[in-house]
Amino acid sequence: MSKELSQQISYGDKFKDFLRNYRDSTGIFKYVERIHRMMNMDMSSLNIDYPDLYRYNTTLAEALVDNPDDILIQFGDALKDLVSSEDPSYAEKKGKFHIRVYGLFDTIKIREIRTSHAGKLIQVEGIITRMHPIRSKMIKATFRHEKEGCNAEFYWPSEENEYIEDKIEKPTICPVCGEAGGKFTLIKGKSLYIDWQELTVQEKPEDVPGGQMPRSTPVQLIDDLVDIARPGDRVTIVGVVKLQQTGVTSLSPLFEIYIEANSVKVSEKVLEEISITREDEEKILELSKDPWIREKIISSIGTTIYGHWDLKEAIALQLFGGIPKQAADGTRIRGDIHLLFVGDPGVAKSQLLQSAARVAPRAVFTSGKGSTAAGLTATVVKDSRTGEYYLEAGALVLADGGLAIIDEFDKMRPEDRVSIHEAMEQQTISISKAGIVARLNARASVLAAGNPKWGMYDINKPFPDNVTLPPTILSRFDLIFVVRDEMNKERDQRLARHILDVHSDYDKFTPEIDPQLLKKYVIYAKRYVKPKLTEEAKDLIESFFVTLRGSALSAGNQEGGQTPVPITARxxxxxxxxxxxxxxxSLKNEITEEDAEEAIRLTISFLTSVGLDIESNTIDIGIITTGSSYHSRRIMSLVVDTLKRLTEDKPCAKLDDLVDEIVNTQKIQKDKVIEAIQKVHKEGLIIETRNNCFKPA
Structure with a gap:
């Protein structure tokens, strides 16, 4: 017996020994149980934890990493022998068994994969950005030897453990009759096939070095691994590094690296890929006991930025987020908080966004100027080589479970901005193009910033007139902050001194909490802390909601009519x-009055700065939800009703007649009426039939 053959036999026997005899910490035969479960579930793949194999037989585990192709075949044969000893018919029905290896000790970054890894078993982490349709791959071809006296049919390659790799090579000699003459015809219907699929896995955004493009690698899935994940999923892949020619001809000396996956693990939980050790947990729990923990976390965001405490607090709350809920009927209530900053140039909006990206455990930063609808959500792309269509995930899908940051939000094209409506409220991205219908997760918090329409924010105009954003998108933000560059001698002096100190002695501006520890603190809170509303907090929030709406209702009754709605259920x-x-x-398990009071304070700040009707000096949420205040909508309604009355007996009414009629009967300022006419005309409620002559639509 040759040394090579004896080594192969020993590897198979050692693996059988491992499967039969390995016990976990409780004394249970772990893999005997898994084999029985595999057979009960009618499967042909057995999951193996690499640390178990390494502890049981280090030599065997190291040999698996160095020479995976041969050893995985031996492992599969060893598993088949064990199954066959218990149920021969089951082993014969399945034919081939797979060993799926999980949890290698070292994870290699995608950008660090080199030629030296070829033929080795490695582990990589990344995000699926592309997914090709499933195809069938021939692993054993059936040929007929068309020669007089033979006509035999046989599998090719003829050896049991050899399979077709890159392309089908016709046999030159018939393994049945042993002769070379005659024609060898491929019989497709009798050949053996397996499911095959190709993915593109890209580096995680947080792993990409600053200023560089993210790298990606092709990954091939076979058999029961196909369709195990979808674009946008974060995965850990264990597989064998292979080489394939990139040139058109077989003479090309260039080869590209790809990974033939052995196992794929999808990160089901948010931020699962970042581990928290026992030491980290002790630091986090100790930190949470600090009575000033909230202030320290807030001050750790944008350390070099002067002021903007409410904005920093809002970012801190966004990082931690609320609690997503799933009702019994499948209804999902989002827990992610969406923020929008609108303000004058030079007030550090972009700096705040960059600070949030550095602190967030998972963040994708984009600019509205350079983002399209497809780049933000997902798109269907045609492969130039094969002509197939495949899905490619966008920024919101890649940010699933984290923070999607959009700077220059006002510079986005309206048709591109519309694409994020579904992602913000339903937290999914629906795609229906080129025969591909899919729904991808986009459970991300949106942090956006933009400039006012006229360059500087005009406090004499309502919020919708200061921005180019439609009410449909504004209403989806939980908090909107107007950031103004106000001139005040004392404040200007403090601001100038702060900026000069930053430039002269920037080393002393260190965050209260180390950024890496803060990231783990956020992950710990999102993973394990699920606070419940106390009765006191419920009563306080309920009282605020009812009182605010009640005060507006009583004011409307005194005026003898309808009234602006100050706050809604949203x-x-x-x-x-x-x-x-x-x-x-602060890692609390209960939501107290203090928490409710701070949430109400931020909401009042938002409503009074953004939802304030300048004319009546009252809060009107309609300014955000409809784009017009209650008084503006009332004048617009009067315009349409008056125009209907004036055009009962004529084709259209002149602009001057319409304006005079409303000004004289309703005592409304002329410029307000003209502004309302322009709005209803823009919205298509009235039509200009000829110059300055209108009729209802």
Whole structure:
């Protein structure tokens, strides 16, 4: 017996020994149980934890990493022998068995894969950005030897453990009759096939060095691994590094690296890939006992940025987020908090966004100017080589479970901005193109910033007139902050001194909490802390909601008519999310009055700066949800009703007649009426039939 053959036999026997005899910490024969479970579930793959194999037989585990192709075949044969000893018919029915290896000790970055890894078993982490359709791959070809006296049919390659790799090579000699003459015809219907699929796995955004493009690698899945994940999923892949020619001809000396997957693990939980050790947990719990923990976390965001405490607090609450809920009927209530900053140039909006990206455990940073609808959500792309269509994930899908940051939000094209509506509320991305219908997860918090329409924010105009954003997108943000560059001698002096200190002695501006520890603190809170509303917090939020709406209702009754709506159920849900996040900051299991009060304070700040009707000096949420205040909508309604009355007996009414009629009967300022006419005309409620002559639509 040759040394090579004896080595192969020993590897198979050693693996059988491992499967039969390995016990876990409780004394159970772990893999005997798994084999029985595999057979009960009618499967042909057995999952192996690499640390178990390494502890049991280090030589065997190291040989698996160095020479995976041969040893995995031996392992599969060894498993088949064990199954056959218990149920021969089951082993014969399945034919081939697979060993799926999980949990290698070293994870190699995608950008660090080199030629030296070829033929080795490695582990990589990344995000699936492309997914090709499933195809069938021939692993054993059936040929017929068309020669007089033979006509035999046989599998090719003829050896039991050899399979077709890159392309089908016709046999030159018939293994049945042993002769070379005659024609060898491929019989497709009798050949053996397996499912085959190709993915593209890209580096995680947080792993990409600053200023560099993310790298990706092709990954091939076979058999029961196909369709195990989808674009946007974060995966850990264990596989064998292979080489394939990139040139058109077989003479090309260039080869590209790809990974033939042995196992694929999808990160089901948010931020599962970042591990928290026992030492980390002790530091986190100790930190949470600090009575000033909230202030320290807030001050650790944008350390070099002067002021903007409310904005930093809002970012901190966004990092921790509320608690997502799933009702019994499948209805999902989001826990993610969406923020929008609108303000003058030079007030550090972009700096704040960059600070949030550095602190967040998972963040994708994009700019509205350079983002399209497809780049933000997902798209269907045609492969130039094969002509197939495949899915490619965008920024919101890649940010699933983290923070999607969009700077220059106002510079986005309207048709591109519309694409994120579903992602913000339903937290999914629906795609239906080129015959591909898919729904991808986009459970991300959106942090956006933009400039006012006229360059500087005009406090004499309502919020919708200061921005180019439609009400459909504004209403989906939980908090909107107007950031103004106000001139005040004392404040300007402090600001100048702060900036000069940063430039002259920037080393002393260190965050209160180390960024890496803060990231793990956020992950711990999101993973393990699920605070519940106390009755006191419920009563406080309920009282605020009812009182605010009640005061507007009583004012409307005194005026003898309708009234602006100051707050809706959507803002009520936002208050609950903010209160939950505030409690999670200090790792509390209960949401107290203190948490509810802070959530209400931020909401009032938002409503009074953004939802304030300048004319009546009252809060009107309609300014955000519809783009117009209650008084503006009332004048617009009067315009349409008056125009209907004036055009009962004529084709159209002149602009001057329409304006005079409303000004004289309703005592409304002329410029307000003209502005309302322009709005209803823009919205298509009235039509200009000829110059300055209108009729209802």
């Amino acid at each position: 803002q009520l849900e936002a208050i609950v999310r903010l209160a939950e996040a505030h409690a999670k900051v």
